Amino acid sequence: MLLFDAHLDISMNAIEWNRDVSRPLEEVRRREAGLDDKLDRRLGVLTLDEMRRGEIGICIATQIGRYVGETNPLPGWNSPEIAWSITQAQLSWYREMERLGQMTQITDRDGLNRHVHLWQNNPPADAPIGYVLSLEGADSILSPAHLERAYEYGLRAIGPAHYGGGRYSPGTGETGGLTELGRELLRQMIDLGIVLDATHLTDEAFWEALELYDGPVWASHNNCRELTPHQRQFSDDQIKALLERDAVIGMAFDAWMMVPNWVRGVTDPQQAGVTIETIVKHIDHIAQLAGSTRNIGIGSDLDGGFGKEQAPHDMDSIADLQSLTEILARRGYSEEDITGIMHGNWIRRLNEIWS
Numbered sequence: 001m002l003l004f005d006a007h008l009d010i011s012m013n014a015i016e017w018n019r020d021v022s023r024p025l026e027e028v029r030r031r032e033a034g035l036d037d038k039l040d041r042r043l044g045v046l047t048l049d050e051m052r053r054g055e056i057g058i059c060i061a062t063q064i065g066r067y068v069g070e071t072n073p074l075p076g077w078n079s080p081e082i083a084w085s086i087t088q089a090q091l092s093w094y095r096e097m098e099r100l101g102q103m104t105q106i107t108d109r110d111g112l113n114r115h116v117h118l119w120q121n122n123p124p125a126d127a128p129i130g131y132v133l134s135l136e137g138a139d140s141i142l143s144p145a146h147l148e149r150a151y152e153y154g155l156r157a158i159g160p161a162h163y164g165g166g167r168y169s170p171g172t173g174e175t176g177g178l179t180e181l182g183r184e185l186l187r188q189m190i191d192l193g194i195v196l197d198a199t200h201l202t203d204e205a206f207w208e209a210l211e212l213y214d215g216p217v218w219a220s221h222n223n224c225r226e227l228t229p230h231q232r233q234f235s236d237d238q239i240k241a242l243l244e245r246d247a248v249i250g251m252a253f254d255a256w257m258m259v260p261n262w263v264r265g266v267t268d269p270q271q272a273g274v275t276i277e278t279i280v281k282h283i284d285h286i287a288q289l290a291g292s293t294r295n296i297g298i299g300s301d302l303d304g305g306f307g308k309e310q311a312p313h314d315m316d317s318i319a320d321l322q323s324l325t326e327i328l329a330r331r332g333y334s335e336e337d338i339t340g341i342m343h344g345n346w347i348r349r350l351n352e353i354w355s
């Protein structure tokens with residue numbers, strides 16, 4: 001079954017991890033032998049071929065460039081201008097993948113539905129991966145003119161926050177609301193028709209953003225705070241607010257977001273019992289709140305700065321997400337529910353947004 005993955009940091013892996021994801025997964029891992037600059041060296045699960053093998057024919061793919069001030073301990077770039085330049089390198093990589101026929105950018109309704117038709121009608125083995133371009137964390141947007149330029153090159157969604165402090169909004173691990181720049185950004189996003197991704201916003205910024213921003217909203221990769229108590233996850237009240245806006249929420253497969261009491265770099269996925277099926281607890285929870293599965297999708301975040309060491313222990317490749325069809329059926333979900341979760345809900349929502 002076609003799978004729509006709403007959050008993949010593919011170009012970050014290429015530009016910052018120096019991974020040639022156009023090559024086989026075994027080769028990517030082999031070339032990282034002996035490297036220890038990243039915790040997930042030799043443990044990545046994503047390549048374009050593995051996406052094809054798992055029928056992940058369409059995704060929301062990111063640019064990401066965090067600005068960090070002198071006192072910010074997080075990894076990032078020492079000026080917003082450098083952060084912008086990194087996102088432009090990432091864009092250039094996507095363009096090269098398009099030139100090679102590996103990927104194709106989707107920016108409107110017609111392009112979306114043509115690509116869905118391709119993938120649902122016996123696509124060739126080398127069919128391109130369709131991607132909708134999103135920006136995770138808005139630090140790299142230097143000015144309103146830069147945002148207009150980004151829209152022109154295909155940017156269609158923005159999550160104002162990421163981890164820590166931000167120029168537009170604080171994010172995961174912080175408190176506080178939108179900055180004045182953040183409020184101005186949301187107003188310009190409304191004018192341009194850019195989707196607000198509520199993922200990573202602080203609680204204060206979340207409620208402020210939903211009050212200020214009256215355009216389309218989604219949450220590309222977010223799980224449930226009721227099951228995994230942490231500010232990174234959504235509370236039931238936040239989930240209900242998103243449901244009122246008909247937002248789709250993408251289920252994330254970062255293990256620390258799937259189960260409670262995870263200690264990064266210490267907890268082992270197998271010892272913690274984290275499997276692909278664990279995500280169904282979060283799906284169940286949202287379905288109970290909503291009364292349906294209409295607003296549930298996949299936003300795996302796989303290879304989003306972590307690999308097998310922080311993913312379900314029964315996952316060797318992103319292609320293993322395809323096992324969700326059987327898991328959901330076994331758990332009593334209907335064929336209509338499964339189709340919606342795997343791709344239909346994201347495709348429906350984008351068609352509505354781009355109508």
